Amino acid sequence: MALVTLFTRLAGPWLMRHVPETPRVEAFLEAMSTSVIAGLIVTTLLHSGLREGGAVIAAVALMWFTRSAVAAMAAGMMTAAIWSALTV
16 A cells, blocks of 8 residues: 555646646646545535534635635644543
């Protein structure tokens, strides 16, 4: 499995050297990174509990209002930490 992971990490940049940079390719790559992040978040939420859901909601809400990824991450971590502290 480690060899497959290594191969994909090395083959991706090598293959992309042969793809011309067009606005369409750039748009695809940007959309793909967003969909990967969304997939990771949804998978985590499906296998987690209310604490993680609350943390994601807090992060999304703060990101919506402030457009600051750092503030959103901090809000999500603080929400999860406070939730854990209050439920112990």
